[in-house]
Amino acid sequence: MPRTARAAVGGVIYHVYNSGKNGRTLFRTPEDFQAYLDLLIEGKSMASIEIYGFCLMPNYWHIILRPRGKSDLSKYMSWVANTHVKRHQARNKRSKGSLYKGRYESLPVQQGGDLIDLLRYIESVPLRARVAKNAGDWTWSSLGCDKKIARQLLSSLPVQRPDRWKALVNKPMEK
Numbered sequence: 237m238p239r240t241a242r243a244a245v246g247g248v249i250y251h252v253y254n255s256g257k258n259g260r261t262l263f264r265t266p267e268d269f270q271a272y273l274d275l276l277i278e279g280k281s282m283a284s285i286e287i288y289g290f291c292l293m294p295n296y297w298h299i300i301l302r303p304r305g306k307s308d309l310s311k312y313m314s315w316v317a318n319t320h321v322k323r324h325q326a327r328n329k330r331s332k333g334s335l336y337k338g339r340y341e342s343l344p345v346q347q348g349g350d351l352i353d354l355l356r357y358i359e360s361v362p363l364r365a366r367v368a369k370n371a372g373d374w375t376w377s378s379l380g381c382d383k384k385i386a387r388q389l390l391s392s393l394p395v396q397r398p399d400r401w402k403a404l405v406n407k408p409m410e411k
Contacts, residue, residue, distance in 0.1 A: 246308060248345075250300070250342045251345050251358075252301060252309070252341070253299070254317070254340040255336070257337045257338075262324070263294050269376045284308050287299060287391060288301065291374070358378075359379040368380075372405075372406075378390055
């Protein structure tokens with residue numbers, strides 16, 4: 237019996253995230269990271285969504301997005317996840333079993349300060365994980381990605397970023 241689709245209200249911004257099962261690596265090489273970004277871009281033709289920010293790490297990812305219709309979040313994320321798993325297993329012949337710990341998690345986010353705080357949190361993940369000395373150096377996030385990827389993937393934020401955004405992201409966050 238198929239699972240029921242997750243209820244998601246169109247027009248609401250969501251923090252969507254997932255991780256590899258038991259810490260399993262999702263992205264080993266730059267080609268793996270790039271393939272996932274290509275999936276995110278390709279998936280935009282499957283559902284009406286806007287992406288505001290993201291960060292891909294070797295064993296987890298975060299995305300901030302807004303689906304337009306009530307089924308767009310589920311349609312988009314299901315296609316991205318299923319396609320990612322199939323392509324991952326095709327490239328890694330010894331890869332068996334579940335790639336992800338489960339279905340993606342999604343939490344609604346209020347616009348304004350909460351959205352800005354979340355974007356700052358997500359874009360600063362490479363600093364906390366100590367994979368970059370400057371958050372903008374991490375190619376696999378909305379802050380550090382190639383301009384071509386940004387144009388294809390990211391939508392304009394519905395709120396204004398604070399001045400000196402990169403400096404703010406690189407500053408330690410209060411607990």
